[in-house]
Amino acid sequence: MIKALLATAALLLATPALAAPDRIAATRDKALKDDVAWDIVEGLTTEIGQRLAGTEAEARARDWAVAKLKALGFANVHVEPFQMDVWRRGEGSAEVISPFSQKLILAALGTSPATPPEGITAEVVGFPSLAALEAVPDGALKGKIAFVWHRMVPTQDGSGYGPFGDVRRKGPALASRKGAVAIVIRSAGTDYHRNPHVGATDFGTATPIPAAALALPDSDQLERILKRGKPVTLHLLLTPHVTPNGTSGNVVAEVPGRDPNAGVILIGGHLDSWDLGTGAIDDGAGVAIMTAAAKQIMDASRPLHTIRVVWFGAEEEGGYGGDAYGACHKAEKHYLTGESDFGADNVWKVDTRVLDPKAPAIVALKEALLPLGIEPGANKAHGGEDVGPIAKIAGVPIIDMRQNGLRYFDIHHTPDDTLDKIDPAQLRQNVAAWTTMLAVAAESTEVLGPVAGDAN
Amino acid sequence: MIKALLATAALLLATPALAAPDRIAATRDKALKDDVAWDIVEGLTTEIGQRLAGTEAEARARDWAVAKLKALGFANVHVEPFQMDVWRRGEGSAEVISPFSQKLILAALGTSPATPPEGITAEVVGFPSLAALEAVPDGALKGKIAFVWHRMVPTQDGSGYGPFGDVRRKGPALASRKGAVAIVIRSAGTDYHRNPHVGATDFGTATPIPAAALALPDSDQLERILKRGKPVTLHLLLTPHVTPNGTSGNVVAEVPGRDPNAGVILIGGHLDSWDLGTGAIDDGAGVAIMTAAAKQIMDASRPLHTIRVVWFGAEEEGGYGGDAYGACHKAEKHYLTGESDFGADNVWKVDTRVLDPKAPAIVALKEALLPLGIEPGANKAHGGEDVGPIAKIAGVPIIDMRQNGLRYFDIHHTPDDTLDKIDPAQLRQNVAAWTTMLAVAAESTEVLGPVAGDAN
Numbered sequence: 001m002i003k004a005l006l007a008t009a010a011l012l013l014a015t016p017a018l019a020a021p022d023r024i025a026a027t028r029d030k031a032l033k034d035d036v037a038w039d040i041v042e043g044l045t046t047e048i049g050q051r052l053a054g055t056e057a058e059a060r061a062r063d064w065a066v067a068k069l070k071a072l073g074f075a076n077v078h079v080e081p082f083q084m085d086v087w088r089r090g091e092g093s094a095e096v097i098s099p100f101s102q103k104l105i106l107a108a109l110g111t112s113p114a115t116p117p118e119g120i121t122a123e124v125v126g127f128p129s130l131a132a133l134e135a136v137p138d139g140a141l142k143g144k145i146a147f148v149w150h151r152m153v154p155t156q157d158g159s160g161y162g163p164f165g166d167v168r169r170k171g172p173a174l175a176s177r178k179g180a181v182a183i184v185i186r187s188a189g190t191d192y193h194r195n196p197h198v199g200a201t202d203f204g205t206a207t208p209i210p211a212a213a214l215a216l217p218d219s220d221q222l223e224r225i226l227k228r229g230k231p232v233t234l235h236l237l238l239t240p241h242v243t244p245n246g247t248s249g250n251v252v253a254e255v256p257g258r259d260p261n262a263g264v265i266l267i268g269g270h271l272d273s274w275d276l277g278t279g280a281i282d283d284g285a286g287v288a289i290m291t292a293a294a295k296q297i298m299d300a301s302r303p304l305h306t307i308r309v310v311w312f313g314a315e316e317e318g319g320y321g322g323d324a325y326g327a328c329h330k331a332e333k334h335y336l337t338g339e340s341d342f343g344a345d346n347v348w349k350v351d352t353r354v355l356d357p358k359a360p361a362i363v364a365l366k367e368a369l370l371p372l373g374i375e376p377g378a379n380k381a382h383g384g385e386d387v388g389p390i391a392k393i394a395g396v397p398i399i400d401m402r403q404n405g406l407r408y409f410d411i412h413h414t415p416d417d418t419l420d421k422i423d424p425a426q427l428r429q430n431v432a433a434w435t436t437m438l439a440v441a442a443e444s445t446e447v448l449g450p451v452a453g454d455a456n
Numbered sequence: 457m458i459k460a461l462l463a464t465a466a467l468l469l470a471t472p473a474l475a476a477p478d479r480i481a482a483t484r485d486k487a488l489k490d491d492v493a494w495d496i497v498e499g500l501t502t503e504i505g506q507r508l509a510g511t512e513a514e515a516r517a518r519d520w521a522v523a524k525l526k527a528l529g530f531a532n533v534h535v536e537p538f539q540m541d542v543w544r545r546g547e548g549s550a551e552v553i554s555p556f557s558q559k560l561i562l563a564a565l566g567t568s569p570a571t572p573p574e575g576i577t578a579e580v581v582g583f584p585s586l587a588a589l590e591a592v593p594d595g596a597l598k599g600k601i602a603f604v605w606h607r608m609v610p611t612q613d614g615s616g617y618g619p620f621g622d623v624r625r626k627g628p629a630l631a632s633r634k635g636a637v638a639i640v641i642r643s644a645g646t647d648y649h650r651n652p653h654v655g656a657t658d659f660g661t662a663t664p665i666p667a668a669a670l671a672l673p674d675s676d677q678l679e680r681i682l683k684r685g686k687p688v689t690l691h692l693l694l695t696p697h698v699t700p701n702g703t704s705g706n707v708v709a710e711v712p713g714r715d716p717n718a719g720v721i722l723i724g725g726h727l728d729s730w731d732l733g734t735g736a737i738d739d740g741a742g743v744a745i746m747t748a749a750a751k752q753i754m755d756a757s758r759p760l761h762t763i764r765v766v767w768f769g770a771e772e773e774g775g776y777g778g779d780a781y782g783a784c785h786k787a788e789k790h791y792l793t794g795e796s797d798f799g800a801d802n803v804w805k806v807d808t809r810v811l812d813p814k815a816p817a818i819v820a821l822k823e824a825l826l827p828l829g830i831e832p833g834a835n836k837a838h839g840g841e842d843v844g845p846i847a848k849i850a851g852v853p854i855i856d857m858r859q860n861g862l863r864y865f866d867i868h869h870t871p872d873d874t875l876d877k878i879d880p881a882q883l884r885q886n887v888a889a890w891t892t893m894l895a896v897a898a899e900s901t902e903v904l905g906p907v908a909g910d911a912n
Contacts (some may be wrong), residue, residue, distance in 0.1 A: 046680045057557075083481070101513075102734075104503035105871065128743035193649050194733070194871035217874040222733070224502045277650075278558075415561065415650035418673040 053314035054086030054246035074253035084455035090239030158405035186219035263335030270315035277417030303442035326389030395450025509770035510542030518549035530709035548696030614861035642675035719791030725772035733873030749890035759898030782845030851906025
């Protein structure tokens with residue numbers, strides 16, 4: 001009898017706690033009626049608008065976030081500031097001087113230096129790909145403006161952003177090494193509007209040169225002009241400037257857990273945006289989705305794990321907020337993490353990065369997501385710029401809710417990133433997906449990590 | 457016997473000539489393989505780009521047109537110049553000062569005067585419609601900026617452009633009468649991109665005030681901000697200017713007919729464009745379609761009627777080219793006319809304005825168009841700004857090939873009016889439609905007019 005009791009007790013101890021499936025389902029389905037996410041992204045994009053990292057607009061957005069998170073009932077709402085050099089766009093214009101005089105629409109890439117005040121007038125040398133640019137000898141483009149007209153097509157998983165985004169990330173440094181005085185690229189985008197897709201570029205050890213992205217119709221136009229076979233002269237004027245020692249910061253809010261030693265569940269998105277749109281899909285939607293999901297759990301009952309929602313600062317300029325969080329919180333116990341930073345269209349797949357993808361909590365999560373149309377994915381989640389650093393430092397398990405990316409690179413980093421691009425029904429499906437994750441994970445005592453390997 | 461012969465001769469005289477159906481069909485189907493229209497619109501938009509009426513760009517476009525039309529083998533290629541005051545856009549910017557500081561994207565309406573150099577800073581008063589603006593007493597908007605946020609949805613026949621376009625055409629004059637210092641309107645468009653839809657406005661006897669169109673996402677943003685209920689202050693800067701006594705002109709080319717007394721068949725589109733895009737759908741496509749159709753006939757055999765193709769100047773600013781043509785050519789015999797100025801998407805219906813819509817030539821035309829998917833329409837064709845004046849003056853019969861307008865007002869008068877918006881297959885269907893019209897009409901001796909009534 002005592003032996004039997006002991007065995008039962010051992011079994012109880014050995015079986016990790018898990019929320020009941022009907023309770024998970026009820027929490028998930030309630031989240032499909034969520035209005036908090038829309039309220040947040042509508043408010044943030046309307047009352048603040050663009051939120052370029054380190055600027056006064058991003059500071060106003062932090063104030064807005066603190067007030068909103070407090071009003072929603074979150075605990076421990078505070079800002080964790082950090083310093084950064086602040087890049088501002090200024091003006092950007094381009095004009096074909098010959099053979100066919102006309103203006104082209106473009107915008108400077110983040111970190112691009114300015115042209116001289118009178119601009120740069122030089123011959124254009126075109127390349128169909130980054131590889132073609134790489135193939136010319138160092139110094140071969142002395143005095144020229146390089147132009148890379150690589151193409152990119154929509155993909156559901158956004159995988160094209162790796163190779164084609166590299167034209168933006170690496171092209172300017174490469175053109176500098178080849179001797180170019182400036183570079184213009186076909187935007188890393190998939191739309192056909194007169195809206196350039198901006199984003200950061202990294203000069204590494206190369207000498208920075210003015211670098212800009214053409215709207216896709218303008219890139220096609222310049223390509224057609226070049227293919228007429230006559231020398232093409234372009235006038236380029238960019239006036240970005242950098243102010244050192246600006247302030248950005250992460251806005252932190254919590255749903256306190258019943259067990260302070262259970263480990264924090266960290267979820268978030270980024271508060272900053274590029275400056276041409278109002279940062280609706282990138283990433284107003286992300287902070288809205290995550291905050292709404294945490295609020296759903298808060299309203300249901302006090303969770304076992306503390307849920308921490310972070311609206312990260314300065315993601316776009318190179319993941320400053322994620323790095324600052326990792327450095328500040330690396331000693332703290334994190335149970336699980338995930339971020340939302342790929343728009344607001346439906347989640348279609350869930351990836352994990354956990355010790356055992358067949359663990360009951362993970363199986364329960366995948367089953368609870370099926371009614372939302374979310375298929376089980378692989379155990380290769382990677383997080384992103386925001387939660388990636390802490391995940392990498394501390395081996396924190398990761399959940400990725402993979403969103404449909406077919407529209408994402410039509411809008412990403414353009415002036416067109418505005419509220420009207422968000423479908424409220426799909427936004428709610430995102431909230432329900434993350435609420436489901438929290439409903440499972442916030443009551444789970446199963447050991448999911450640490451996980452090894454590069455989480456980015 | 458002699459009586460019988462005379463009767464036969466009378467019948468031969470009384471039965472108008474008509475091309476054989478198989479020949480019409482062969483000419484039509486060959487036109488479905490046309491490459492001339494694409495070559496023209498690709499060349500014009502690439503080598504010239506925007507062609508604002510009366511500017512040096514429009515002059516270069518006329519030179520380009522003359523060279524192209526001569527190269528294609530047209531006869532009597534020449535320019536018929538006329539004078540006009542030339543409006544140029546300058547810069548345009550807007551910023552919400554309070555309660556939520558942010559920039560908005562807009563562009564001046566054609567004929568808008570400039571703001572003072574320092575801009576205008578004033579409170580915004582919003583109206584959901586032109587009728588709501590009309591309802592306030594004269595002088596009620598003293599010192600204010602009026603804002604009309606009327607909506608517009610896509611329609612196949614473009615009919616929404618009447619009432620919703622009136623907000624642009626008449627709203628500024630009305631706001632001026634109400635005492636407003638400026639007006640901003642939601643663009644008369646159906647897309648959701650950060651591209652304002654410009655176009656001409658008519659102040660009539662009202663005092664001109666600065667007038668601009670907001671991109672649709674920006675109009676929605678301003679509407680949301682206003683609906684927060686706090687006073688909204690907007691800073692508006694517009695710098696258009698007018699140069700008197702500029703030159704525009706119509707470019708004329710002909711396929712000479714066998715019978716100089718048979719009457720001219722006049723077809724055309726307009727060469728000028730608004731300045732933000734490259735005038736691909738409005739109206740590079742139109743001149744390309746009409747020229748290609750005439751070229752198809754030229755290459756088949758010498759027609760009975762002379763076919764005259766006109767690339768009209770300065771349509772956008774108020775139909776200057778059409779008026780100039782009407783004044784210059786009113787004494788000349790015109791057999792039939794039509795214009796193409798509604799993009800490059802498929803023709804879906806043919807309307808006529810002829811004495812007898814059941815005349816054999818018209819029946820033959822409608823039958824020959826059926827294989828292109830073009831349904832027979834009503835006898836209420838109206839032409840347009842270009843051929844409308846001569847049609848009205850001289851009672852010239854009209855053919856309208858009604859194009860699918862569901863996409864048209866996404867692009868119309870925006871920076872997005874670029875070559876990529878043209879589908880080559882649909883462009884060819886347009887060429888085939890007009891080639892069919894010419895194949896029928898150019899051999900017809902049937903009396904189709906004069907037609908009475910206002911052709912516009």
